[in-house]
Amino acid sequence: MSALLEVRGVSKRFGGLVAVSDVSFSIAEGEILGLIGPNGAGKTTLFNIVNGVYKADQGSITFAEKDITRYSPDQVVHLGLARTHQIVKPLNDLTVLDNVTVGACFGREYLDMAAARKVASEVLQQVGLGDRADMMARSLTIAGKKRLEVARALAAKPKLLLLDEVLAGLNPTEVATMIELVRKIRDSGISVLMIEHLMQAIMSLSNRIVVLNLGRKLAEGQPDEVVHNSDVVEAYLGFPDIVDKLTRTD
């Protein structure tokens, strides 16, 4: 089986801080891989390395059989690797449609304006922003802006989509629709790598989960395997037997 994305031994340090240390994992085609870990574990840094915002100090990244370790973010998109941002970055003074058109124009297919507008309207329908196409991006709600992030990335016609906490800050109804959307994206043949804190969501969506802690890979496996892993429990909650110890009465 050939992996779509292969990350091998990637490290990144900022001065004295080792943000990501010797992390390896791979994603197969059509898979949803969940990336979890406590705050500051290096998840977003890892995203930034994969899509070229940061350059890895060590290790290599292969995407669709190309070495993309030294690629810049715009080159990575042309190959079909798109992402969303945890802190949304809407192009405020452009319309919602124009925002998504940017994604389509400069994405994998490098479409011209007319074709890009068409793709953009389709994607907006798909994510449920069809009726807000002519609004300025700044006037969307936070849920709307999160969808806009997804729509822009989708308009690039990616093979792999990196979703950075698309559920954070959404209410339960919005979470449910977003989960449905991610599932549809996977079913349309796009692989997904997602960072998420909402455990139910990541448990139900992911085929596999990678856990990061303090920049290192702590565990990897099926969702229910991972959550019962004692290292993972310790990373999240502290010493795993703590409940037993506290309640012991001898």
Added chain:
Amino acid sequence: MILRRPFFWIILLIAAGFIYAPLHGNNVSLREDLILIAIAIILASNLNLMIGYTGYVNFGHIVFYGLGGYVGLYLTTVRGWNLVLAALVAGVVVSVCGFLFGLAILRLRGAYFALATIGILQAVQAFVSNFDPWGRSTGMYLSFASYQPLGGARRALWITYFLIIAVMALSMILSLAIKNSKFGLGLFAIREDEDAAVVLGVNATLYKAIIYSVSAFLPAVAGALMFFKNGMIDPSIAFEYMLSLEGIVMLMLGGQGSVIGAALGGTLYEKLRSYLLTSPVLSNFHLVIAGGLLLMVVLFAPGGLIGWLYRWVPRSRKVIE
């Protein structure tokens, strides 16, 4: 494609008006008024490509105009070239310089970029002031013989005027074409959020260098024509820092990011300035007014006249480009 934009035809109408008005009755003083307005529109429109479209404030935009003037005057006077050819070559040479400057300083963002553009202006002025072939600080004078190929001074001035009006129309058409293109959309994305634009696939480094270079071309051609018409050039008038600043005022006044806004701002400001300069009471007071005006615009109508219109009549966005 662009032919279908109603605005394209409006630009041609404006240009036709500029040509017809002074020709009718051979009104030379009106022509001299209009030429200043045309130069203002050219400078503001091309500055708009950087400030309004890409979000990079260029304080040294006048360097392109001045350099174009020098190259143009050198080619026509010393080398005896044809005016049109000299002006075009001046545009190309200055654009290439612009591209190289751009690659050097466009890594900077925000205020640091703006400071670097002032540095470029000062550096070029210092270079030209010490450059022997261009007459150092005394500059160059056009020999009267240079008018001969155009059929004497009187005809030459009219021809230069028509050429400048053509450059004005081209400036607006260029703005319009870029605004409606994929390239323009990439620039807007950079203006709104450069990091997001790059992640969406826009090659920001290249786009910025290209637009910086493109925004140099027509001002350089205009500079070559204008200094040919004036018959002389020296470093202090070619690289007049005030004119660079006034270009920004024009743009802010009319509305950055808008094609008609840049043209409107250029026209209004130039009208105001000529009035203030010629009025005996207010002479030399125009910069105070310009500063005050800029302050008012920034405080109360940051989008300029067109931005103000967009705000109160949102549907005008679709009609007025």
